[in-house]
Amino acid sequence: MIKILNLKLSPPSLKDNVGDADRLLAGLKKELKTDDVKIDLKMLKALPNILRRCNYKIKAVLSAGRDGFGLVKTTEADKKRVFAGIAVDLGTTMIALALINLETKEVMQKVSFINPQVTIAADVLARIHYADNEEGRKKLNRLVINGINNNIKKLSASASILPKDIYCLAIAGNTAMTHFFLSLPTNYLIREPYIPAVNTPPIFKAEEIGLELNKFANVFVFPNIGSYFGGDIIAGILFAGMHEKNEISIFTDVGTNAEVVLGNKDWLIGCAGAAGPALEGGAAKIGMQAGAGVIDKVVINKNSGFKISTIDNLPPIGICGSGLIDLAAQLFLYGFIDKRGKFADSVCADRLIIKDEIKHLIIVKKGDCGANKNIMISGIDIDNLIRSKAAMFTILETITKTVGIDFASLSDFFVAGTFGYFINPESAISIGMFPNISIEKYKAIGNSSLKGAILFLTDPKLIKTVDKIRDMITYLELNVNQEFMSRFSGAKFLPHTDAYL
Secondary structure (H helix, E strand, C coil): CEEEEEEECCCCECCECCCHHHHHHHHHHHHHCCCCEECCHHHHHHHHHHHHHCCCEEEEEEEEECCEEEEEEEEECCCCCCCEEEEEEECCCEEEEEEEECCCCEEEEEEEEECHHHHCCCCHHHHHHHCCCHHHHHHHHHHHHHHHHHHHHHHHHHCCCCHHHEEEEEEEECHHHHHHHCCCCCHHHHCCCCCCCCCCCCCEEHHHHCCCCCCCCEEEECCCCECCECHHHHHHHHHHCHHHCCCCEEEEEECCCEEEEEECCCCEEEEEECCCHHHCCCCCCCECCCCCCEEEEEEEECCCEEEEEEHHHCCCCEECHHHHHHHHHHHHHCCCECCCCCECHHHHHHHEEEECCEEEEEEECCCHHHCCCCEEEEHHHHHHHHHHHHHHHHHHHHHHHHCCCCHHHCCCEEEEHHHHHHCCHHHHHHCCCCCCCCHHHEEEEECHHHHHHHHHHCCCCHHHHHHHHHHHEEECCHHHCHHHHHHHHHCCCCCCCCCCC
């Protein structure tokens, strides 16, 4: 997004009376090999003094836009200073920032923090309803802008720079979150026919939206495909590189929703559906986001019983999505539950109790491993988990069958997000959440939204690539797909009705 050039210009004279801006533009166009270079009025006012102070030896900082380059900063060519950028993953629950040295392309610092909007509501839908009036929309906007500004100050201080040394910001998030970030109306996102205010936001100046960066800094918001398919997925595709591959691969990000993209360098098809929240708080009462003391792995041993591991090795307080999938797989493989997810009384034995007229299986007994209460999973929890995994598998099955692709022909299966980073593919296959393909094809790529935004900042040419990815994607609307529900019914078993899929 940013290009930095060192230029030595010929000083003006009585025989060479070309204007300062024209002189600089000629040098920039020659170096960049393009005529699409612009200087705005604010820069134009400062330029004459800067050029003379630098004796016409300058370092020019340019921002790449959709219509060419714009001059952002000029300074002394030999002056030692950092030109930085900020990459942002704007998540519903967590926001992650990375501070980038734009010349060395080094990640200088990172930070993540809870999205301040959770004080209004934990889920996107409730926030959209809250933003139905201008006051609510402004409050959600200020919460996220202030949160980002405060953490930019922390990052800058830890890297010994100032916020004014930051010349660009690239932000990727789902459609609703980027609308909140820009203070755009969101009420039509959830009303048929589900239309965003904008798919491809223009590039903004940071000061226009209250970001405390360099006053000339530009802000790039990754475009969305629709209400349920946001810029975080386009950033993920960019990082995974599936848009450059000859082979067909698949990308999935399980977060607020489950978003899936299938394709290669010639075509991409994407869809989204509800499958994510159920794994971390929605499906099981013990389910929660990854954090200290949360169970992240479960193994059942015939002789020694349940073996668990927790994050930071602290006493267990609940279980995250990856641990929940491990648990379901182990319970199924060792006969604690049948293919419908019902408890087998004889196998569960004294671990099975009745609470509020509902069967519960004790995973960690009170007092074991420091737990101050029984950590249990109920029959209702298991049923909800099966619905969640069935939705995930059905999304994958529907998108592949739509284009006549079988799972075995995939070259890579990219799994993004924190959930994807920790998930054990064997467990996901065992319960029928992921297809039964070679484990080597599964690639956990972590926070691909943030990584895609970082990559974008380091290469000005990628602005055209992002728009190309956007234009390549055909969006499959699952709400009107007649085959989706019939496939979903067949997937509500362990692993599913066809165990060889």
